Amino acid sequence: MDLTSFVTSLGTYFGIFMGLMIVYAFLSWRGGNNVVYYPNKILKGLEPLEGINKSRNPFIWMKVALVTSETEVIALSGVDTAVYFVFLSTVLSILVLSAVILLPVLLPVAVTDERVVKESLTSHYNQTVVDELQKLTMGNITEKSNRLWAFFVCCYWFSLVALGLLWKACKHVSWLRAEALMDPNVKPEQFAVVVRDIPAVPLGETTTEEYVHSYFEAIYPETYYKCMIVTDNRKANRIWEELEGYKKQLARAETVFQMSKTNAKPEGTRPTIKTGLLGLCGSKVDTIEYYNDRINETVTKLEAEQKITQSKKQQNAALVFFTSRVVAASAAQSLHAQMVDTWSVSPAAEPRQLIWHNLTIKYFERELRKYLVNAVVALTIVFYMVPISFISAFTTLQNLVELAPFIEPVVRIKALRTVLEAYLPQLALIIFFYLLPKLLLYLSKLEGIPTQSQAVRAASGKYFYFPVVNVFLGVTLGGTLYRTFKLIEDNPKSLLSWLVMSLPDNATFFLTYLALKFFVGYGLELSRLVPLILYHFKRKYICKTEAECKEAWAPGDLGYETRVSEDMLIVIIVFCYSVIAPLIIPFGVLYFGLGWLILRNQALNVYVPTFESNGRMWPHIHNRILASLILYQVTMLVYFGLQKFYYASLLIPLPILSFIYGFVCAKKFYPAFERPKLDVAAKSMGEAPDMELIFRSFIPPSLNSEKIDDENFEESISKV
Secondary structure, eight states, rough: OHHHHHHHHHHOOOHHHHHHHHHHHHHSGGGHHHHHHHHHHHHHHHTTTTTTEEEEEEEHHHHHHHOOOOHHHHHHHHHHHHHHHHHHHHHHHHHHHHHHHHHHHHHHHHTOOOOOHHHHOOSSSSOTTTTHHHTTTTTGSOOOOOOHHHHHHHHHHHHHHHHHHHHHHHHHHHHHHHHTTOOOOOOOOGEEEEEOOOOOOTTOOSSHHHHHHHHHHHSSTEEEEEEEEEEHHHHHHHHHHHHHHHHHHHHHHHHHHHTTTTSSSSSOOOOOEEGGGGGGGSEEEEEHHHHHHHHHHHHHHHHHHHHHHHOOOOOEEEEESSSSSSHHHHHHHHHHHHHTTTTTTEOOOOOGGBBBGGGSOOOOOHHHHHHHHHHHHHHHHHHHHHHHHHHHHTTHHHHHHHOOGGGGHTTTTHHHHHHHHHHHHHHHHHHTTTHHHHHHHHHHHHHHOBBBHHHHHHHHHHHHHHIIIIIIIHHHHHHHHHHHHHHHHHHHGGHHHHHHHTHHHHHHHHHHHHHHIIIIIIHHHHHHHHHHHHHHHHHHHHHSSSSHHHHOOOOOOOHHHHHHHHHHHHHHHHHHHHHTSTHHHHHHHHHHHHHHHHHHHHHTTTOOSSOOOOSTTTTHHHHHHHHHHHHHHHHHHHHHHHHTTTTTTGGGGGHHHHHHHHHHHHTTHHHHHHHHHHHHHHOOOSOOHHHHHHHHTTTTTGOOTTTHHHHHHHHHHHHO
């Protein structure tokens, strides 16, 4: 990409961002759009435009996001969201403090050398105006030059800044988690544990629930409350979902009937439906009467299935409840049997998080599934590498012309060439990776993971490797192979050196990739044009009832399974290029700075958390930031070696220091994220817990029916 294309892409991206920001300022003030731009506040009973209507300043949302405290973020969006902003602010701080030294020192040192100019005269491939950008990189430094000392010192500065700020972030997140767990308000999951791998019922016990009851009552005679046996309720779930569907259809039919009543025809027109396949064939009947009959039939069927499920479909897992959260915390981290594959006890998660069918998977089956899923993910990474490399190569116009000469007349059109070079590679890459996250979340659940938040963390961990291998390495590998294929063919041993030495050449691609992400990506995030259009379309042509309208504007959550991993790709790119091409640091600052600001606005106004894990994702995030730092240090060590810098070996202490730091953090901070701390659990409660309410909060919706007699319900759930 030449300098003109680079500047064109930046200008266009910035123009798009400013346009989307103005669109947001205009549309978010219109009352009919409140459910799209302020659903989180609406659901919490707050005034959507409080503090905004007084000022028509289109940038007032920035001030609100900046002055909002961390406590307010936690109150509106939860601890997990606050921890995510700690991640963004930490990386932003690393880049800003590093830029204070790197930019004023390295850019003048690089631009005043002449390696690129000299090599362009004898280069084996066409070197164009791209040299103007390469002059700002480490690739412009002559081998063995004393100028390399400046880059060497900056490697240490960047690493020490990163380690210091990461340590500070670890302490802060640990404090946030402890404060959340010490909350005096009752949280049902703090009084329960999940018990898996329950052995077969021995002689003398009649049911699994009696066996679990006697087992835990003997161990915790004073604080054990009761147990809830996990059941095979798949059939009950299907019936319950069918019932909910009928209720929605009935509400819709009744609304249509009410809307048909006019002054000219006050009796209205009762809606009808065909009872055949998809409502396209069969006899025509009254819709309201039809769904009333279906609801009555389904309720009867559900009640019968509930009783069968609760009494005859008990599985080898249970939830055990205690009257003390200290005892529950102690039980969650204690070994309850001699063999690891029996009586496996772990902390309970929120009721809405539990993946019920995974609780019954046996220990060794879970281990086997984990290895199989990891193998599938590894193969997927390998197969994704091929198309990513082709995308990197084929979307470069120079390579496209060489491989398909017939497009050369089109490429010669200057305006078209500029646009294609500016946007084609980045758009292709983003669209390609859009298809991946759902597959990884599905594979993570296949492992037998018991909670939704843990599945999200597992999916995010798997997704992390795709950007590292396929984008960072794939773009570098693909672009280098197509530029230097003949040289590598003549001398295969030179592949590694060409890969590393090509990093400055690929910096421009990543600069425009970052610009696309933070200008266009965050602009679309802020404006919410797609959700806005979909909402108004559904409201006008599809939605009839209030419940359907609410489903149309339901915002969802921040989407940690993809968002964190996409941010990690930017961390890897910016870290690894921070010294090689310092110009990337301001782009990284813009990405994380705009991300912090815009997503803070979205967290306060838009997104509604689907779960709360009290910051359990932090070790996952912290480990990957540290891995990015180590990858950067190893890359610089190899690069200095290929630059024939005699003191390159003095960088070896950096990755060693990072590994030691990671080991200390894993021992000092991580255990509190895996297991509940007893001193935290021992804090006094604001009120005595209602154990029956806690117990009932874990009952699945398909088994929780008001029409079931309380005595029968108690007997079928637990015979305590």
